[in-house]
Amino acid sequence: MIPIRCMSCGKPISAYFKEYQQRIADGEASKAIFEDMKIKRYCCRRMFISHVETWE
Amino acid sequence: MEIEVKENSENEMVFVLNNVDLAFANAIRRIGMMEVPKIAIEYINVIKNDSRMFNEVLAHRLGLVPITSDSEAIESLIPHEECDCEDYCSKCSVSFTLNKTWDDLPKDESKDKDIQRIVYSKDLHSTDSKIKPVFDTIPLVKLKEDQEIELEAIAMIGKGKYHAKWMPTTVCSYKQYPIITFDGEKELSNDVIDACPNNVLKLTKNKKPSAQHLKKNIENCTLCKSCVRASENDAIDVSYEDNKIIFKIETDGSMNPKEVLLRACDVLYDKADKISEQTEEEIKSS
Numbered sequence: 604m605i606p607i608r609c610m611s612c613g614k615p616i617s618a619y620f621k622e623y624q625q626r627i628a629d630g631e632a633s634k635a636i637f638e639d640m641k642i643k644r645y646c647c648r649r650m651f652i653s654h655v656e657t658w659e
Numbered sequence: 660m661e662i663e664v665k666e667n668s669e670n671e672m673v674f675v676l677n678n679v680d681l682a683f684a685n686a687i688r689r690i691g692m693m694e695v696p697k698i699a700i701e702y703i704n705v706i707k708n709d710s711r712m713f714n715e716v717l718a719h720r721l722g723l724v725p726i727t728s729d730s731e732a733i734e735s736l737i738p739h740e741e742c743d744c745e746d747y748c749s750k751c752s753v754s755f756t757l758n759k760t761w762d763d764l765p766k767d768e769s770k771d772k773d774i775q776r777i778v779y780s781k782d783l784h785s786t787d788s789k790i791k792p793v794f795d796t797i798p799l800v801k802l803k804e805d806q807e808i809e810l811e812a813i814a815m816i817g818k819g820k821y822h823a824k825w826m827p828t829t830v831c832s833y834k835q836y837p838i839i840t841f842d843g844e845k846e847l848s849n850d851v852i853d854a855c856p857n858n859v860l861k862l863t864k865n866k867k868p869s870a871q872h873l874k875k876n877i878e879n880c881t882l883c884k885s886c887v888r889a890s891e892n893d894a895i896d897v898s899y900e901d902n903k904i905i906f907k908i909e910t911d912g913s914m915n916p917k918e919v920l921l922r923a924c925d926v927l928y929d930k931a932d933k934i935s936e937q938t939e940e941e942i943k944s945s
Contacts, residue, residue: 604712604720604798604800604801605798607720607723607724607797608723608911609829612829612830613823613826613829613911614829614909614911615723615724615725615793615794615797615911615912617797617798618780618794618795618796618797619796620796620798621796621798622796624769625769628769658711658775658801
């Protein structure tokens with residue numbers, strides 16, 4: 604499961620993960636989604652981009 | 660000391676402090692991160708956990724969930740250190756319950772197969788209507804068919820110096836106010852303009868640095884001096900003002916940044932007050 608907070612800065616990123624997944628599935632680009640959700644730092648962005656769901 | 664607020668939104672605040680020394684700003688920064696109290700889940704009592712997640716991992720996840728901690732919500736609680744009880748009681752803690760089975764949860768629409776369903780932070784029910792998770796959409800745990808989770812979570816007031824879950828701020832930092840000066844007689848090349856990672860510099864039509872653009876964007880300068888290094892003829896110089904700083908506070912949503920600043924000042928005031936009180940007592944008794 605996605606960690607609750609960004610490991611580097613502590614921003615609660617998991618709250619946006621459901622929306623991110625849905626918008627990715629709809630074919631939107633990651634960068635546009637992050638800018639829209641106001642996730643500015645690359646430490647938070649990598650939490651989404653590099654996340655692999657192993658618990659299925 | 661003057662303060663000028665540049666930006667103030669729900670969880671981010673940027674302000675410029677003028678005529679202040681760095682030691683003072685650093686005191687505010689450190690107290691803002693480490694000593695402003697907020698609420699977080701500290702204990703959980705697991706009654707049933709059929710999920711594949713261990714109780715310890717679940718406890719850690721619950722602890723990190725941000726919970727509303729503004730002064731209105733927090734005033735009815737006292738910190739555990741000041742309470743008479745041993746572990747926790749109704750005076751120093753708020754209890755949350757989480758009780759879900761697979762059947763209670765809605766189907767995950769994004770998946771084709773309906774095998775796992777997710778328990779979200781909105782499923783945490785508080786005994787106090789003012790104190791609740793800030794976000795409703797934080798995934799906590801997944802359940803399969805016939806699985807059930809039942810637990811009680813105890814939230815308490817704490818400080819960031821004991822555990823990062825009690826830190827109200829995600830970013831709490833300052834930098835010195837930049838000064839960018841140009842040597843008017845020398846030509847500024849395009850390499851210098853492009854070297855800036857934050858696009859602080861721009862040329863006007865007659866190849867002069869745009870003062871208007873600089874004035875608007877100077878606060879984005881991080882004093883990295885990439886432009887100075889790219890300039891071969893020393894046409895540009897970057898330095899900083901000694902007693903002027905740009906301060907940024909970003910919170911995790913549990914309280915607004917203005918409150919973090921005000922409470923950090925209160926904590927600092929109390930500390931100074933304690934010293935002056937004790938000194939006077941000490942001098943009287945000797």
